[in-house]
Amino acid sequence: MAELCGIVGIGQTxxxxxxxxxxxxxxxxxxxxxxxxxxxLTWRDIDAVVIGKAxxxxxxxxxxxxxxxxALGGAYKPMLRVHTAGSVGGSTGIVAASLIQAxxxxxxxxxxxxxxxxxxxxxxxxxxxxxxxxxxxxAGGFFAPLVRGYxxxxxxxxxxxxxxxVKDRENALKNPYAHLHMEDISFDLVxxxxxxxxxxxxxxxxxxxxxxxxxxxxxxxLAAKAPTRPAWVHSTAMRSEPTMFSGRDQVMPQGxxxxxxxxxxxxxxTNPRKEIDCAEMYVPFSWFEPMWCEGMLFxxxxxxxxxxxxxATAMDGDLPINMSGGVLSSNPIGASGLLRFAEAALxxxxxxxxxxxEGAKKALGxxxxxxxxxxxxxxxxxxxx
Amino acid sequence: MRDVAVVAFxxxxxxxxxxxxxxxxxLIPVIHEIxxxxxxxxEDIGFICSGSSDYLAxxxxxxxxxxxxxxxxxxxxxxxxxxxxxxxxxxxxxxLQIEDADVALVYGFGKPSMGDLPRTMALQLDPYSVxxxxxxxxxxxxxxxxxxxxxxxxSEREMAQVAVRDRANALNNPFAQVKxxxxxxxxxxxxxxxxxxxxxxxxxxxxxxxxxxxxxxxRARELCERPAWIRGFxxxxxxxxxxxxxxxxxxxxxxxxxxxxxxSDKIDVAEVYAPFTHQSILLERALGxxxxxxxxxxxxxxxxNPLMAAGLTRVGxxxxxxxxxxxxxxxxxxxxGPCLQQNLVVVLEGN
Amino acid sequence: MSEEKEPVEVLRTPVELDYxxxxxxxxxxxxxxxxxxxLLGQRCPVDGRVYFPxxxxxxxxxxxxxxxxxxxxxxxxxxxxxxxxxxxxxxxxELPYAAIQVLLDGADTTLFHxxxxxxxxxxxxxxxxxAVWRPRDEWTISMQNIRYFKPxxxxxxxxxxxxxxx
Ligand SMILES: [Zn+2]
Numbered sequence: 001m002a003e004l005c006g007i008v009g010i011g012q013t014x015x016x017x018x019x020x021x022x023x024x025x026x027x028x029x030x031x032x033x034x035x036x037x038x039x040x041l042t043w044r045d046i047d048a049v050v051i052g053k054a055x056x057x058x059x060x061x062x063x064x065x066x067x068x069x070x071a072l073g074g075a076y077k078p079m080l081r082v083h084t085a086g087s088v089g090g091s092t093g094i095v096a097a098s099l100i101q102a103x104x105x106x107x108x109x110x111x112x113x114x115x116x117x118x119x120x121x122x123x124x125x126x127x128x129x130x131x132x133x134x135x136x137x138x139a140g141g142f143f144a145p146l147v148r149g150y151x152x153x154x155x156x157x158x159x160x161x162x163x164x165x166v167k168d169r170e171n172a173l174k175n176p177y178a179h180l181h182m183e184d185i186s187f188d189l190v191x192x193x194x195x196x197x198x199x200x201x202x203x204x205x206x207x208x209x210x211x212x213x214x215x216x217x218x219x220x221x222l223a224a225k226a227p228t229r230p231a232w233v234h235s236t237a238m239r240s241e242p243t244m245f246s247g248r249d250q251v252m253p254q255g256x257x258x259x260x261x262x263x264x265x266x267x268x269x270t271n272p273r274k275e276i277d278c279a280e281m282y283v284p285f286s287w288f289e290p291m292w293c294e295g296m297l298f299x300x301x302x303x304x305x306x307x308x309x310x311x312a313t314a315m316d317g318d319l320p321i322n323m324s325g326g327v328l329s330s331n332p333i334g335a336s337g338l339l340r341f342a343e344a345a346l347x348x349x350x351x352x353x354x355x356x357x358e359g360a361k362k363a364l365g366x367x368x369x370x371x372x373x374x375x376x377x378x379x380x381x382x383x384x385x
Numbered sequence: 386m387r388d389v390a391v392v393a394f395x396x397x398x399x400x401x402x403x404x405x406x407x408x409x410x411x412l413i414p415v416i417h418e419i420x421x422x423x424x425x426x427x428e429d430i431g432f433i434c435s436g437s438s439d440y441l442a443x444x445x446x447x448x449x450x451x452x453x454x455x456x457x458x459x460x461x462x463x464x465x466x467x468x469x470x471x472x473x474x475x476x477x478x479x480x481l482q483i484e485d486a487d488v489a490l491v492y493g494f495g496k497p498s499m500g501d502l503p504r505t506m507a508l509q510l511d512p513y514s515v516x517x518x519x520x521x522x523x524x525x526x527x528x529x530x531x532x533x534x535x536x537x538x539x540s541e542r543e544m545a546q547v548a549v550r551d552r553a554n555a556l557n558n559p560f561a562q563v564k565x566x567x568x569x570x571x572x573x574x575x576x577x578x579x580x581x582x583x584x585x586x587x588x589x590x591x592x593x594x595x596x597x598x599x600x601x602x603x604r605a606r607e608l609c610e611r612p613a614w615i616r617g618f619x620x621x622x623x624x625x626x627x628x629x630x631x632x633x634x635x636x637x638x639x640x641x642x643x644x645x646x647x648x649s650d651k652i653d654v655a656e657v658y659a660p661f662t663h664q665s666i667l668l669e670r671a672l673g674x675x676x677x678x679x680x681x682x683x684x685x686x687x688x689x690n691p692l693m694a695a696g697l698t699r700v701g702x703x704x705x706x707x708x709x710x711x712x713x714x715x716x717x718x719x720x721x722g723p724c725l726q727q728n729l730v731v732v733l734e735g736n
Numbered sequence: 737m738s739e740e741k742e743p744v745e746v747l748r749t750p751v752e753l754d755y756x757x758x759x760x761x762x763x764x765x766x767x768x769x770x771x772x773x774x775l776l777g778q779r780c781p782v783d784g785r786v787y788f789p790x791x792x793x794x795x796x797x798x799x800x801x802x803x804x805x806x807x808x809x810x811x812x813x814x815x816x817x818x819x820x821x822x823x824x825x826x827x828x829x830e831l832p833y834a835a836i837q838v839l840l841d842g843a844d845t846t847l848f849h850x851x852x853x854x855x856x857x858x859x860x861x862x863x864x865x866x867a868v869w870r871p872r873d874e875w876t877i878s879m880q881n882i883r884y885f886k887p888x889x890x891x892x893x894x895x896x897x898x899x900x901x902x
Contacts (some may be wrong), residue, residue, distance in 0.1 A: 500753055
């Protein structure tokens with residue numbers, strides 16, 4: 001029988017395009033110390049550290065957790081470094097939780113970060129490889145054709161993506177840590193922003209951010225001593241599939257559908273739309289909100305856009321999504337997945353401040369990466385599972 | 386804890402340079418072979434975890450292509466560490482502990498021949514104060530060897546003896562790259578490479594891949610006649626800065642070995658991941674090996690060092706000795722980072 | 737002590753590393769064929785689907801793909817596309833351009849390329865296209881031997897014929 005895992009401390013940095021006021025270690029400590037403070041614990045109380053980030057080429061350091069060992073209180077402790085593309089923040093949280101669930105450790109610090117300003121991320125993603133033709137610029141070039149595929153299949157109104165972009169930026173105004181605070185955000189502003197990768201407009205894309213997120217996870221017995229009500233991990237799931245094979249559905253990959261099914265089964269959830277109070281999902285381009293609403297089984301196939309359109313995913317809707325402002329408002333890549341997981345935990349602890357969903361008891365954290373092929377998710381609750 | 390054992394292991398022959406095959410192509414036959422050996426299909430495997438490095442490959446997300454080799458369909462429960470495959474094994478072992486799965490596949494792969502390895506490894510160092518000086522990996526190890534020699538805890542002769550032992554052991558290992566009968570005095574007459582290290586003190590640069598299957602309880606007994614049960618599994622990280630740690634011993638290995646229970650009973654076989662001869666001596670001491678222990682029957686990393694796979698290979702080679710009845714109790718070790726910064730210890734038993 | 741100085745915020749460390757890549761055994765065969773103006777795919781031994789280009793194994797079934805290559809046509813169908821307006825250091829194309837996913841006739845996987853000789857307003861899913869090759873003396877071991885694809889003038893392919901490839 002697996003042990004219960006409670007989240008007793010949560011911290012994050014102020015996300016910004018360039019945090020040149022701190023080093024990599026400083027950025028991580030900003031998040032980690034906030035998490036420890038929240039849990040009223042010190043570095044000494046931590047048994048093991050799990051760290052996640054996206055490719056090493058983003059900062060220009062190979063396995064940076066090695067030089068960061070002492071800054072993260074990892075000296076003479078076990079430390080693991082996870083890397084599963086864009087979903088890494090989520091996977092890192094899951095690996096850390098499994099150390100508690102397996103009964104191996106009582107308190108684990110999980111931290112994820114990206115400091116894209118240390119190197120050149122666009123370069124790191126587009127190193128010209130011999131033998132291949134460079135056609136696509138950046139992640140948007142890769143995902144735009146899939147968005148077009150979704151639009152064609154679902155017949156969604158063309159302004160669905162604009163509505164998501166406005167909603168998430170409005171939510172971000174309530175989140176002091178968010179990178180983008182666009183006071184003048186409006187439908188017309190997004191609609192008139194330039195098409196970058198048609199059909200994706202500039203304001204329908206995520207920013208590039210420096211930032212970190214950290215959490216203290218605890219065994220059941222030690223969580224009982226926590227100063228604030230813990231969030232409890234109800235279930236976790238990870239699924240991966242190949243980037244490409246003949247007949248692969250890239251718009252609605254089997255991986256996310258399988259992931260959702262496994263996640264809900266473990267959490268004892270039969271009607272996710274009803275039973276989950278709010279969700280933080282990895283939406284780097286606005287159209288992925290309706291797509292992942294279908295992927296996470298909140299909506300029937302080709303009907304996810306209706307949730308956006310009808311306002312169900314807004315703060316006052318029946319299933320608020322991306323209350324923090326989401327990836328569209330802050331995207332420190334390696335940390336983005338863990339930030340989704342952390343926001344879910346904040347919500348069920350009632351700690352989300354101005355972006356709190358009233359009475360949230362069960363929340364979903366979701367991350368994805370690669371060519372829509374890596375998925376990691378967790379359900380957290382205010383009550384023990 | 387749940388009983389989990391190593392039940393199968395495959396590897397590619399280590400070579401200085403895989404000129405024709407890319408990383409995925411090196412991995413494909415290794416995965417294919419372990420599936421054949423165990424009769425497992427993708428859907429029989431509850432969890433998959435791999436270890437590799439983007440910087441070795443010179444591109445971001447290099448591990449994604451590994452999914453092509455395993456046939457990740459239907460979608461698999463899968464993870465990846467930017468570490469040696471031995472730590473991927475740790476993650477998989479934890480996963481089996483929470484009964485999320487009964488069988489896990491683990492693999493590691495690296496093709497360091499693509500770049501200038503000693504120079505690439507400088508990127509592991511503090512980017513603000515140390516890395517701009519570009520200290521290469523051999524020079525870092527030489528600093529440690531020098532401090533050990535000056536402290537009088539090892540001698541150059543002992544170092545050469547390690548090389549002679551491992552290269553001779555490798556004669557029985559078809560996957561090893563550097564092997565043969567050598568003479569200690571002849572090796573000591575060789576010129577210095579980076580003083581005080583001679584060529585024989587350094588592991589070769591190797592391209593390679595390996596894969597392992599672990600399973601819990603009865604599933605392990607079904608898959609293997611005499612499974613190598615994991616009785617202890619720990620890993621410990623030290624601060625990186627050479628000035629703040631004792632380079633003449635491996636403190637983190639000592640702690641990990643103690644916690645894993647390596648010291649509690651006699652060890653028959655030890656597979657130690659020492660990229661340099663002086664490190665082998667420090668590690669053997671830290672593991673508390675008695676005179677009866679057979680060290681590195683495979684030849685160890687001095688015979689073949691496929692980065693990101695070499696640590697997992699130590700576990701595979703130690704397990705093999707348990708399967709074949711040569712050992713009742715074996716220990717495997719893996720390392721990462723400059724001068725043995727991070728160390729992992731697994732204790733394996735036949736009963 | 738000296739007077740207070742500004743904190744150091746940026747330190748430049750240029751990193752230059754050289755790598756020697758191997759295309760790999762199966763990609764080499766494909767590239768040698770492209771050098772001769774031929775497009776080679778390979779069949780998965782499990783379901784017989786044609787992979788273009790082959791990467792040595794079927795990612796779906798996890799089996800080596802070793803059989804005889806299949807020569808493909810240089811015509812195909814646009815499965816989906818995007819119009820790119822973002823400059824990038826490694827792309828030498830005039831903006832905006834259409835990046836297309838093409839399903840070559842005879843293949844069961846798509847490839848990324850660009851569309852030429854066509855107004856951005858006319859590109860659409862299902863459009864039939866054909867390769868425009870560079871002059872023969874410029875051919876190298878690269879898919880860039882195809883300069884771009886252009887509309888072939890054939891009627892559009894029905895959505896059902898290519899929808900499983902999106
Ligand atoms: Zn196949």
